[in-house]
Amino acid sequence: MPLSYASLAVVIHSSLYHVGSSHQALRPHSRRVSWWGNPIPVGGVSPHMGKQQRSGETREALLESGSRVFATIPFDKARIADVIEPLGVTQGAFYFHFENKHELALEIIRREHAMMVDLSERVLSSAGGGLAGLHEVSTGLAELVRADVTVQAGLRLTSHTPEEFPEFLGASFTMWNDAIGKVLLRAQRAGEVRSDVEIEAASRFVVATFVGVQEISAIATRWADLDERIREVSSLAIRGIATDEGYEAFTASLSPTAAR
Numbered sequence: 001m002p003l004s005y006a007s008l009a010v011v012i013h014s015s016l017y018h019v020g021s022s023h024q025a026l027r028p029h030s031r032r033v034s035w036w037g038n039p040i041p042v043g044g045v046s047p048h049m050g051k052q053q054r055s056g057e058t059r060e061a062l063l064e065s066g067s068r069v070f071a072t073i074p075f076d077k078a079r080i081a082d083v084i085e086p087l088g089v090t091q092g093a094f095y096f097h098f099e100n101k102h103e104l105a106l107e108i109i110r111r112e113h114a115m116m117v118d119l120s121e122r123v124l125s126s127a128g129g130g131l132a133g134l135h136e137v138s139t140g141l142a143e144l145v146r147a148d149v150t151v152q153a154g155l156r157l158t159s160h161t162p163e164e165f166p167e168f169l170g171a172s173f174t175m176w177n178d179a180i181g182k183v184l185l186r187a188q189r190a191g192e193v194r195s196d197v198e199i200e201a202a203s204r205f206v207v208a209t210f211v212g213v214q215e216i217s218a219i220a221t222r223w224a225d226l227d228e229r230i231r232e233v234s235s236l237a238i239r240g241i242a243t244d245e246g247y248e249a250f251t252a253s254l255s256p257t258a259a260r
Contacts, residue, residue, distance in 0.1 A: 059097045061087050063111070063150075066104045070153040075105060075161045102164065105157050109168045112154025116172060119144060120179040130192045131238060131246050132253035133183040138210065138230050145214055146223040159215070176207045184241075192246025202241050209233055 062083060069082045080101055084094050098104040123137050144151050158169045181203035187193045193202075213233055217226040231254060238250050 055096075058089065058093055062089075062094060062097055062104065063108060066101075067108050067149045067153040070105060070108060070157055071149050075101075075157055075164060105153075106165065108150055109154045109157055109165055112151050113168055113172060115144060115148065115151060117175060120175060124179060124182060130190045131187045131242060131250040133186060134180070134206070134238070135234070135250065135253040137180065137183060138234060139227070141210065142214075142223075142226045142230055146226055152218075152223070155214070156218075159211070173207060176210075177203050180206050187242075187246060190246075192243055192249055193241050194243055197241045206237065209237055 065086055066083045068086075069078050073082060078101060080091065080094055083101070083104070084091065098107070119140050120137075123133070123140055126136070145155065154168075158165050158172060162169045177200075181199050184193055184197075184199050184202055184206070188195065188197065188199065193199075210230070213229045214223065214226060217223050217229050234254075235251065239247055242250060
């Protein structure tokens with residue numbers, strides 16, 4: 001029975017590790033740096049690593065490279081070659097770990113979503129009872145988006161090509177609507193949000209505002225000015241729903257420059 005291309009790729013990739021100087025067969029003349037900053041020997045493997053560890057290193061390298069590609073290149077224009085060429089690994093190595101670029105993108109989105117869930121849970125467990133909690137959420141999100149290429153890629157994939165990953169787009173919005181709603185409800189009970197404000201509508205407004213701001217920041221400065229843009233829109237948005245006391249508490253949670 002003839003082998004499928006993906007199955008053949010697995011066989012070829014596996015056999016490379018059993019041929020003499022296998023790491024040189026994968027990448028003869030170059031080195032790369034792992035996601036934690038340490039140099040990784042040729043082809044992402046080391047003669048001191050076991051086969052399973054080498055495979056894990058290669059998979060992580062592909063995910064990092066894929067994140068960098070999807071954070072900057074539209075999904076429909078991105079090629080598997082764009083992912084593997086910076087690493088110097090073969091197509092066989094790619095197909096050993098991922099069936100296609102869609103499966104790679106799905107794993108990147110899963111990781112981005114897990115980081116977002118972790119952030120929302122940490123903020124909800126530590127944030128105060130007032131509008132200062134909203135500032136903690138926006139600050140944490142800004143830092144995560146600006147610093148983590150996996151988050152950047154996940155956001156771009158789900159927002160620019162929602163037809164490819166519809167389940168994650170809805171999940172992210174639902175999660176953040178719920179999280180922001182809980183923060184706003186705490187603030188309303190603390191007397192910092194007006195009693196006539198409908199919390200669900202306000203939550204959707206805050207989430208939509210953040211999505212728009214980070215998109216503009218991504219286009220204009222690759223998220224370098226995201227903090228500044230969030231401070232600008234936050235003061236305007238919160239002013240519309242906060243009591244006088246709540247607005248004072250919120251501005252006090254900002255940087256001294258933003259609060260003036």
